[in-house]
Amino acid sequence: MRYNIVYSFFGRCTILEIKSLSVEVEGKTILQDFNLHVSDGETVILFGPNGVGKSTLFMAIMGFPKYKVKKGKIIFMGKDITHLPVSERAEMGIGMSFQRPPSIRGIKLQGISELISSAKGNGKNIEYYSHLLKLENLLNRDINLGFSGGEMKRAEIYQLLLQNPLLSLIDEPESGVDIENLSVLGRAIKNCCIKATICTNGKMPVLLLPIPGLFSII
Amino acid sequence: MPGLLKEKIDVRDYAKLQQVGFDLEEKERSATFTLMNHDEVKARKKATGVELISIAAAIKKYPEIEKKYLWKLVKKDKDDYTRSAAEAEKLAGYFIRVKKGHKAILPLQACFFIKAERFKQMVHNLIIMEEGSSINIINGCASADYVKAGMHIGVTEIYLESDSYLSYTMIHDWSEEVEVRPRTGIQVEDNATFISNYITIKRSKITQTAPYCHLKGKNATGIFNSLIYAPENSLYDVGATVLLDGKNSRAEVVSRTISGGGEVIARGQLIGKRKDIKAHLECSGMLLNDRGYIQAIPILEARHPDVNMSHEASVGKIAEDEIYYLMARGIPEEKAISLIVRGFLDTKILGLPAFLEKEVEKTMDMLENAI
Numbered sequence: 001m002r003y004n005i006v007y008s009f010f011g012r013c014t015i016l017e018i019k020s021l022s023v024e025v026e027g028k029t030i031l032q033d034f035n036l037h038v039s040d041g042e043t044v045i046l047f048g049p050n051g052v053g054k055s056t057l058f059m060a061i062m063g064f065p066k067y068k069v070k071k072g073k074i075i076f077m078g079k080d081i082t083h084l085p086v087s088e089r090a091e092m093g094i095g096m097s098f099q100r101p102p103s104i105r106g107i108k109l110q111g112i113s114e115l116i117s118s119a120k121g122n123g124k125n126i127e128y129y130s131h132l133l134k135l136e137n138l139l140n141r142d143i144n145l146g147f148s149g150g151e152m153k154r155a156e157i158y159q160l161l162l163q164n165p166l167l168s169l170i171d172e173p174e175s176g177v178d179i180e181n182l183s184v185l186g187r188a189i190k191n192c193c194i195k196a197t198i199c200t201n202g203k204m205p206v207l208l209l210p211i212p213g214l215f216s217i218i
Numbered sequence: 219m220p221g222l223l224k225e226k227i228d229v230r231d232y233a234k235l236q237q238v239g240f241d242l243e244e245k246e247r248s249a250t251f252t253l254m255n256h257d258e259v260k261a262r263k264k265a266t267g268v269e270l271i272s273i274a275a276a277i278k279k280y281p282e283i284e285k286k287y288l289w290k291l292v293k294k295d296k297d298d299y300t301r302s303a304a305e306a307e308k309l310a311g312y313f314i315r316v317k318k319g320h321k322a323i324l325p326l327q328a329c330f331f332i333k334a335e336r337f338k339q340m341v342h343n344l345i346i347m348e349e350g351s352s353i354n355i356i357n358g359c360a361s362a363d364y365v366k367a368g369m370h371i372g373v374t375e376i377y378l379e380s381d382s383y384l385s386y387t388m389i390h391d392w393s394e395e396v397e398v399r400p401r402t403g404i405q406v407e408d409n410a411t412f413i414s415n416y417i418t419i420k421r422s423k424i425t426q427t428a429p430y431c432h433l434k435g436k437n438a439t440g441i442f443n444s445l446i447y448a449p450e451n452s453l454y455d456v457g458a459t460v461l462l463d464g465k466n467s468r469a470e471v472v473s474r475t476i477s478g479g480g481e482v483i484a485r486g487q488l489i490g491k492r493k494d495i496k497a498h499l500e501c502s503g504m505l506l507n508d509r510g511y512i513q514a515i516p517i518l519e520a521r522h523p524d525v526n527m528s529h530e531a532s533v534g535k536i537a538e539d540e541i542y543y544l545m546a547r548g549i550p551e552e553k554a555i556s557l558i559v560r561g562f563l564d565t566k567i568l569g570l571p572a573f574l575e576k577e578v579e580k581t582m583d584m585l586e587n588a589i
Contacts, residue, residue: 064542090548098546102539106561115557116547142561159547 013040014078015167015196016061021072023053023060029070030056036198038167043197054200055099058169062096063089077166095165097156099172099200103144109155110139116162125162133158133188134181149176157188168192170199223250226259231333231362237584238358238389239577240329246573248324248353251312254331255339258310267320268353269313273342276313283313287344291375291403291430299371299399303340311341311372316351316382325354325574332361332368332396343374347382347410354574355384359398360391367395367423374400380408380435387415387574389581392422394451400427408435408464415568416456417578419447419588421480426455428485433460433467433495444473445563448480449588450509457485457515462495462525469497474563477503477510478589487517490525499529504536504562506555506589556586 016038023031030053038044046054059067061074063086074082081089113126130136133154144152153173160168170189177185189199224242227235232242241247249265251272252258258272277284294304312328332339347353361368370392378384392398406412414429431440442458460469471486488497503512516529536558544554563585565578 062546066538085551086542086545087548087550087554090546096546098543102537102543104540104543104558104561106564106566107544107557111557112544112547115549163547 014038015040015042015076017075018061019073019075021060021074022070023056024068024070025056025066031060033072038196038198040166040196041194043199046198046200055171058096058171058198058200061089061169062086062094090163090165093166094169095160095163095167096169097153097160097171097173099175101144101152101156103142103147105142105145107143108140109135109143112143112159113139113162116159129158129161129188132161132184134184150178150181153177154181154185154188157185157192161188161191166195168195168197170197172200223252223259223261227252227254228333230364231331234360234363234391235329235331235358237581238329238360238391239356239387239574239581240327240358246324247327248322249326251326251328252331253310253329253339253341255334255337256308256310265322265326267317268322268326269315269317270326271313273311273313273344274309276344277309283344287346287375287377288342289375291377291405291432292373292401296401300373300401303342303371303373303401306340309342310339311343313343314345314355316347316353318348319350321351322353325356327356327358329358329360330370330372331359332365332370334368335365336367337365338369339371341370341372343372345374345376345384347376347378347384349379350381352383353385354571355386356574356577357386357388358391359388361393361396363393365393365396368393369397370399372400374402376402376404376412378404378406378410378412380410382410384411385413385415385570387568387570387578388417389578390416390418390422390425391420391581392425394421394423396422398422398425398427400429402427402429404429404431404440406431406433406435406438406440406464409437410435411439411441413441413569414443414458415570415578416442416444416446417581418454419563419581419585421449421452423451424453424455428457428459431458431460431469433462433464433469436465436467438464438467440467440469442471443568444475444484445565445568446473446475446482447559447563447585447588448475448477448482448510450479452480454480455483455485457483457487459487459489460497461489461491462497463491465492465494467492467495469495471498472500472567473502474567475501475503475512476506476559476562477512478506479509481510482512483515484512485515485517486529487519488527488529489519489521490527491521493522493524495522496526498527501529501531501533502562503533504559505534506536506559552589556589559589560585
């Protein structure tokens with residue numbers, strides 16, 4: 001597979017190092033001998049056609065068991081995390097915004113927000129970030145249940161901001177988002193990009209232009 | 219003035235009682251009925267607009283009720299359990315009459331408690347909702363921590379006269395070897411609404427119940443919700459049968475069941491007999507491991523061409539993508555599972571007033587330890 005790393009500058013310390021990683025999904029090899037290096041403050045944007053393995057890479061970094069690492073290593077903050085459970089990776093500082101998040105009955109967006117922010121000890125952020133992403137009306141709803149495509153994406157970025165990870169994995173943040181909310185989302189993503197970020201985008205770079213946050217980074 | 223209810227109850231039983239929504243202080247309750255084994259504990263509060271006495275006292279006071287109401291909605295020879303209740307020497311249980319037009323704001327609470335090993339508790343309850351009356355009843359049924367085995371047979375007959383409203387919430391918390399056999403019959407007249415909420419998350423040897431609800435009047439409504447978590451070595455066979463016999467009557471039977479290794483049979487039977495009735499049945503089941511099983515048995519029976527009846531049933535294991543989604547937010551696996559389970563057994567579907575929902579939530583809070 002081929003990736004074009006559109007933008008990168010070498011920051012201070014290494015956040016993520018992926019060494020000759022091969023990943024298999026349901027018996028099919030998706031990634032082979034993949035290498036990547038991400039430093040603090042660096043933003044990496046991955047482009048590529050559908051099915052090339054962008055999301056697979058994220059799932060493997062996050063540690064979803066369905067995505068089996070057959071070879072290679074994932075090193076985060078100097079520690080080999082290749083075989084750590086998902087929640088431990090999240091706790092260490094990896095956060096992910098899902099391309100297609102599941103909806104969960106009976107768990108409110110507010111509830112999960114509180115769990116995330118109490119772990120981080122910053123309850124005030126719920127108010128701030130939900131306002132930033134215009135999500136106030138969704139806090140009392142079951143997570144992702146009946147959300148529009150754009151609402152889902154905003155809720156994903158919102159949770160990511162609450163998590164305040166050292167490394168943000170942002171999977172197709174703009175798909176399904178209407179023009180008006182693209183700028184809302186873009187501004188929010190800009191917040192993530194202060195730290196190390198890997199972002200995917202299925203479209204041509206020119207289509208990213210309406211996202212001010214991303215645009216300014218590019 | 220009679221002493222505090224709290225003072226007459228064994229301190230060892232406080233925690234268990236509170237777990238099934240029992241308010242020892244009687245502060246947020248309009249009236250209280252407490253049965254320890256077969257002994258009634260006198261409550262302090264005297265309710266207005268509501269008559270709450272033991273069934274034995276009621277028969278003495280109003281001899282006519284025996285012929286008019288008892289064993290009419292539940293047949294004596296329905297099964298071995300009703301027969302043994304009919305033959306019981308001592309008649310325990312409550313008589314509740316909510317007076318015409320009285321709308322109680324605070325709920326009435328009742329508790330059936332087994333506090334002796336191998337005790338066989340047999341109860342006969344009668345509820346009469348007079349015209350236009352309205353109340354919430356919360357029933358807590360439990361056995362003491364120090365009791366392992368026992369049996370509870372509860373016959374309950376409920377009459378809703380026209381325009382009345384009864385929300386009847388039952389929380390069970392029995393011990394591992396207790397056998398539970400409630401037998402309930404309900405009759406609903408014009409424009410009246412009956413809501414039953416059944417909640418249990420603890421182990422009992424077997425709990426088998428199937429209330430029969432007769433929607434007799436026009437615009438009568440019957441709603442049955444159950445939230446059940448069946449731990450290992452437990453069997454829950456629960457369901458409701460609703461006969462929609464009144465014009466425009468409406469029924470809804472919803473069960474959300476989870477097997478944590480126990481066996482669950484979720485039944486529901488709706489019988490549409492009259493024009494323009496509307497009925498819906500929903501059984502959702504979730505399996506947490508491969509040790510237990512869930513059987514959903516939804517039955518729709520239409521006896522008139524102009525009925526609107528539907529059902530949906532689903533049984534499956536807990537969704538992995540939901541677990542990992544939560545884990546990706548830094549929530550450990552066990553916590554993620556308990557959150558999903560808790561969300562699945564969402565108390566919001568019960569439509570309870572806030573102060574009662576709070577009680578049910580307390581029960582659900584214990585799920586985390588139960589899983």
